[in-house]
Amino acid sequence: MSDKPHVDEISGVETTGHEWDGIRELNNPLPRWWVWIFYATIVFSIGYAIYYPSIPLLNDFTKGVGGYSSRAELNQELDAAAAAKAGLLARLAETDVTEIPSDPELMRFAVSGGAAAYRVNCSQCHGSGAQGGFGYPNLNDDAWLWGGDLQSLYTTIAHGIRFETDDQTRYSEMPAFGRDGILDRQQIKALALYVRSLAGLDDGWVDAGETEQSFLDNCAACHGEDGKGMAMMGAPNLTDAIWLYGSETDQIIRQISEPRHGVMPAWGDRLGDVTVKQLTLYVHQLGGGE
Amino acid sequence: MSTADSAADRAAGDPVSRSGGPDRYDVEPVNRRDRQQPLYAPKKKIYPKRAEGYFRRLKWLIMAVTLTIYYVTPWLRWDRGEFAPDQAVLIDLMNRRFYFFMIEIWPQEFYYVAGMLVMAGIGLFLVTSSVGRAWCGYACPQTVWVDLFIWVERLVEGDRNKRMRLDQQPWGPGKIAKRVVKHGIWLAIAVATGGAWIFYFADAPTLFTDLFTGEAAGIAYSTVAVLTFTTYTLGGHMREQICTYMCPWPRIQGAMLDENSLTVTYNDWRGEPRSRHQKKSAHEGRVLGDCVDCNACVAVCPMGIDIRDGQQLECITCALCIDACDSVMGKLGRPGGLISYATLNDYNANMALAKDSAGRIDPARVRRADGTLSDAVRHTTWRSIMRPRTLIYFLVWAAIGLFMVWHVSARERLDLNVLHDRNPQFVQLSNGDVRNGYTIKILNMMPEPRTLRLTVEGLPGALMTMPGAGDAPRRAIFLDARPDQLRAQRIFVQADPDQTGAGDHGIRFRIHDVFGSEDASYEASFVAGDGR
Numbered sequence: 001m002s003d004k005p006h007v008d009e010i011s012g013v014e015t016t017g018h019e020w021d022g023i024r025e026l027n028n029p030l031p032r033w034w035v036w037i038f039y040a041t042i043v044f045s046i047g048y049a050i051y052y053p054s055i056p057l058l059n060d061f062t063k064g065v066g067g068y069s070s071r072a073e074l075n076q077e078l079d080a081a082a083a084a085k086a087g088l089l090a091r092l093a094e095t096d097v098t099e100i101p102s103d104p105e106l107m108r109f110a111v112s113g114g115a116a117a118y119r120v121n122c123s124q125c126h127g128s129g130a131q132g133g134f135g136y137p138n139l140n141d142d143a144w145l146w147g148g149d150l151q152s153l154y155t156t157i158a159h160g161i162r163f164e165t166d167d168q169t170r171y172s173e174m175p176a177f178g179r180d181g182i183l184d185r186q187q188i189k190a191l192a193l194y195v196r197s198l199a200g201l202d203d204g205w206v207d208a209g210e211t212e213q214s215f216l217d218n219c220a221a222c223h224g225e226d227g228k229g230m231a232m233m234g235a236p237n238l239t240d241a242i243w244l245y246g247s248e249t250d251q252i253i254r255q256i257s258e259p260r261h262g263v264m265p266a267w268g269d270r271l272g273d274v275t276v277k278q279l280t281l282y283v284h285q286l287g288g289g290e
Numbered sequence: 291m292s293t294a295d296s297a298a299d300r301a302a303g304d305p306v307s308r309s310g311g312p313d314r315y316d317v318e319p320v321n322r323r324d325r326q327q328p329l330y331a332p333k334k335k336i337y338p339k340r341a342e343g344y345f346r347r348l349k350w351l352i353m354a355v356t357l358t359i360y361y362v363t364p365w366l367r368w369d370r371g372e373f374a375p376d377q378a379v380l381i382d383l384m385n386r387r388f389y390f391f392m393i394e395i396w397p398q399e400f401y402y403v404a405g406m407l408v409m410a411g412i413g414l415f416l417v418t419s420s421v422g423r424a425w426c427g428y429a430c431p432q433t434v435w436v437d438l439f440i441w442v443e444r445l446v447e448g449d450r451n452k453r454m455r456l457d458q459q460p461w462g463p464g465k466i467a468k469r470v471v472k473h474g475i476w477l478a479i480a481v482a483t484g485g486a487w488i489f490y491f492a493d494a495p496t497l498f499t500d501l502f503t504g505e506a507a508g509i510a511y512s513t514v515a516v517l518t519f520t521t522y523t524l525g526g527h528m529r530e531q532i533c534t535y536m537c538p539w540p541r542i543q544g545a546m547l548d549e550n551s552l553t554v555t556y557n558d559w560r561g562e563p564r565s566r567h568q569k570k571s572a573h574e575g576r577v578l579g580d581c582v583d584c585n586a587c588v589a590v591c592p593m594g595i596d597i598r599d600g601q602q603l604e605c606i607t608c609a610l611c612i613d614a615c616d617s618v619m620g621k622l623g624r625p626g627g628l629i630s631y632a633t634l635n636d637y638n639a640n641m642a643l644a645k646d647s648a649g650r651i652d653p654a655r656v657r658r659a660d661g662t663l664s665d666a667v668r669h670t671t672w673r674s675i676m677r678p679r680t681l682i683y684f685l686v687w688a689a690i691g692l693f694m695v696w697h698v699s700a701r702e703r704l705d706l707n708v709l710h711d712r713n714p715q716f717v718q719l720s721n722g723d724v725r726n727g728y729t730i731k732i733l734n735m736m737p738e739p740r741t742l743r744l745t746v747e748g749l750p751g752a753l754m755t756m757p758g759a760g761d762a763p764r765r766a767i768f769l770d771a772r773p774d775q776l777r778a779q780r781i782f783v784q785a786d787p788d789q790t791g792a793g794d795h796g797i798r799f800r801i802h803d804v805f806g807s808e809d810a811s812y813e814a815s816f817v818a819g820d821g822r
Binding site: 101107127128129130131138140141142143200237240241242285286287288 | 711712713714717718719720721722725727757758782
């Protein structure tokens with residue numbers, strides 16, 4: 001490189017002195033405004049580094065004089081959200097579950113909270129749309145094993161069903177008529193066909209006499225003489241269109257011979273009273289609440 | 291300067307008086323044709339001289355009208371009843387409503403705005419192909435505000451020459467006072483510009499008091515601040531730089547001009563050869579053009595260009611050079627229009643007329659003995675804008691406009707949207723019915739409350755329930771819709787699959803205004819599952 005800077009003849013601008021196959025790079029200065037903004041960002045970065053946590057150390061980092069941390073900011077936001085909800089949560093705690101629907105604001109709050117709690121705690125069994133499944137009740141329909149009014153739903157959610165560690169849980173067990181040898185295969189099949197006729201599923205059933213007596217002797221205590229069930233006992237209605245374990249003859253025979261019983265956990269202790277109320281109202285407004 | 295003269299003896303910008311001729315301005319265009327321009331050049335400050343004449347008066351008038359529209363519009367009132375704001379033009383971003391006199395637009399009716407933009411686009415074609423860059427020269431906010439800023443500058447500091455002298459003076463009390471006053475007024479205009487803008491977005495009288503009591507929203511203050519900054523910078527300091535370097539409009543408009551568009555034209559077929567020594571040349575028997583090379587057209591140009599170099603990108607066709615040239619021609623007793631609005635066709639015809647067989651311009655060929663123009667010269671008149679291209683643009687533009695007017699006056703102010711529940715799609719009820727859930731959205735776009743009757747069609751035996759209402763299923767549901775609001779409502783529809791049959795069924799929800807005549811409907815589907 002020569003001592004004297006090379007000047008481009010056409011533009012009259014100094015070049016950088018580099019040359020590639022006769023092509024030289026003009027050494028035009030950066031625009032002043034650009035340079036000043038660049039200096040300003042350097043000044044800014046110094047202030048930034050002092051104020052905010054910025055420089056990584058071996059096991060730590062500089063904390064900055066401003067005391068900022070993103071975790072603290074998150075906690076503040078969570079606190080603010082909790083504070084915003086505190087009033088409604090307090091009102092929810094002191095309002096009886098049956099009286100909440102008459103307060104539109106509280107109702108709206110409870111249902112949205114219930115929807116969130118449902119997705120976390122209930123959807124695993126009852127489905128994300130509360131549509132249930134084989135052996136898991138559909139919460140949208142109007143058939144309720146243990147009652148579909150607000151108080152019953154609340155009790156079911158809070159104390160569960162057949163959940164042994166909760167001393168207030170509701171419990172019922174249908175005898176295993178086949179396995180325990182209470183009825184023979186012929187009688188069970190006849191009962192199954194009779195039950196189907198109660199729900200209007202088979203038109204051909206005529207010989208009701210003996211089997212009807214068998215139904216009254218063995219089933220009516222819980223399911224009622226007309227087969228419409230009893231929510232007190234958790235005994236399902238046998239005349240409707242809802243079948244938890246299927247409505248085919250084989251499925252009914254299986255259920256009479258060796259009944260299956262679902263277990264629902266008690267949520268009262270785990271989620272607390274307010275969340276259980278929210279869940280109650282959410283489930284109730286899905287469409288089947290009584 | 292090409293002529294060295296005694297430039298050093300004069301204060302910059304002073305007209306050079308010549309015996310027998312008009313004043314000559316010591317001014318050089320920013321983009322002289324005969325000199326290669328560097329790609330990056332520092333801004334050359336332009337000191338536009340005040341022009342007087344027809345186009346200057348037209349520009350004052352248009353400035354008054356446009357500024358009045360801008361400042362007054364938000365304060366106009368329009369009674370819409372008790373449930374809607376009474377501001378004639380209001381963009382209510384918070385509630386997502388746009389009010390324009392009798393028209394109220396909801397966000398989903400944004401296609402009206404799209405239609406306006408289409409009209410604006412075709413309007414641009416129409417205006418540019420007929421009268422050239424009239425938008426740039428007269429109505430563009432940049433032009434209007436720069437005009438206003440220059441008017442203030444002239445009021446405080448005087449016209450071109452005084453301003454140039456003031457710039458060269460050392461700082462003293464007088465200069466400081468003038469500069470403070472000028473920038474103070476500029477800033478006041480800028481604040482008022484930003485201030486007027488925000489009134490379009492909120493109730494103007496309320497916001498006006500809130501602004502001064504400090505109760506207005508932060509966004510209002512920051513909007514005013516930003517617009518104050520841009521107005522002050524763009525109108526006071528950047529001026530012609532915006533048009534020349536930043537604005538895409540000149541490029542677009544330049545591409546749309548044709549040989550029949552009006553452009554500000556220097557008629558060199560009668561102006562050349564130009565000379566500032568008219569008498570001397572006349573003595574020597576040379577034939578000269580009308581241009582006395584007084585540079586008045588350059589001195590008044592807010593873009594700082596020389597129109598005699600021909601049509602160029604920088605020219606916003608403000609026509610002030612026409613005014614300046616006409617007054618010089620008037621003083622000299624020559625016909626005006628040496629610089630004029632002309633079409634390229636007319637210009638070419640006149641040029642052909644003026645050129646002699648050697649291809650040199652000979653102004654004697656277009657002049658009579660007494661100096662007036664010969665009858666063969668073509669003058670551009672307003673008829674030039676009447677031609678098929680502009681007519682087609684106009685018809686398309688008008689057709690879109692009429693269609694929109696018809697559409698907006700015939701549109702329904704009631705609408706219905708239905709969302710079918712997806713999870714679960716359907717629910718088996720204990721009595722064997724199948725139930726589907728829907729979220730219906732009723733759009734009551736009238737600023738008054740309405741009672742609506744909801745029915746469902748196309749599904750035999752269909753009954754509806756509203757969750758939470760506790761009513762028995764029924765065939766029709768009455769709903770109240772609040773004024774100018776959307777109501778979202780959950781609705782259950784149930785039917786007996788033995789009657790409907792299995793599978794999916796197309797159904798139609800319908801709402802009908804009980805005390806009015808409007809109704810709206812929405813096609814949805816009912817999923818009956820596989821039956822029992």
